[in-house]
Amino acid sequence: MKYYILLLMTILLSSTSVSASEWELEKYDEDNDIKVYTRLKPNSDSEFKEFKGVTHIKSRVTPFVALLDNAELACEWMHNCVKFEFVGETSATQKTSYSINKAPWPVTDRDLVVYSETIQDKDNYAVTISLSSAFDKVANDDDYIRVKELDGTWTFTPMDNGVVEVSYQLFLDPAGNLPSMLAASTVVDTPYYTLLNLREIIAKPELQSQQLTYISEPPAN
Template identity: 35%
Template sequence: MSLLLSFPRQRIPAVFFVCFIALTALGLSASAAVRADGKNAEWQLRKSEDGIDVYTRSVEGSELQEFRAEMVLATRLQSLVALVEDSSAAPRWIYQCRALELIEQNSPTDKLFYMVTDAPWPVSDRDSVFRSLLIQDETSGAITIEMEANADAFPVVEEFLRIRQMHGFWQFIPQDDGMVEVIYQVHAEPGGGIPAWLANRVVVDNPYETLRNMRNLVQETVYRQAVLGHIHEMAQLNDN
């Protein structure tokens, strides 16, 4: 069966945006302090609820804001990475994700994905192609899963509007008390004209719902007991 024929045809009746698995940490400190990078406006707290904080900031040259969401979980690094790498589970937790498919794997840490994102009528559904790169710091144990759009790496599908610009990341940072800080940050240009009211709502709803779903799903046995050879828990790093 072809990749596209396997996608469910129904739409998800909710707010749309890019639902991206994983990906891009560009020099963020392990403390994960929310600050400007000198090029963009300061982060603004947009929502703080149920242990999840969502921030947004303006991006120079873009009409759409960048979002950043943070939470702290009692979980394992391998559990979080196992969930992020399970493309079949993506529609269960990534906001408005219809389907995610792995289309190329250069190594356990370097992959190319194809994703379809549902949008409410009359906005066209989007698709995206992006490469992810996982890096783990040998000292702190912090994991960064970087993401960058690679729009031309997969044939255009006429049914969808291709997202051509996107970068973001997941970051999992072990804490001294055994908890893990989760950071999810993305900026994208979905193209095609997005109503301002929708764009403003989506940059808050997307990361909030995605993190909330992640927190629930990562507790399932398949992820809680996951063992990944390319990921090291802090105890393993301390023993070396």
């Protein structure tokens, strides 16, 4: 009896370790300090992978939050962005956006409705912007395929010497038919080119001079 209980526990533990997929490094741009990881989303049956892109940029924290709040600049740095606008605002830290993402022909472009909430940790001054699907908040447009399953985070963590670690993590089920090769490349290209563009655009003086009442900067070292 003890043997069967032990065997059952071993099987359960093995199943847990398989389902809790580990991050795998897919791309490393050493010159631009960008790493892209992917994994199968834990506790999900989806065949699509979750991604995480990480880089480090010398900046204050506030400019990053200001950039994500700027609809006019969105398509200058978000990969494959065709249109971006805010369609709802509960507060300065709670917003709903609508965007259209371009897909290569003959794949149909996708549109997304995303609810975002900004929270800052009072101890380490890290800012987390959580992203979740709000697909039913905007009427469907037959020209696009609506993404319904989405969740992720932007995290901006102050480090030493005025450097901020930027982490962009997202799981998205693109819905509809999508070639497997395109799906595999998208989960690498999206975080990579988004962070590459972010590194450039964040230096804009109008962003670096921003002050936000709900974001605090860590004390100078």
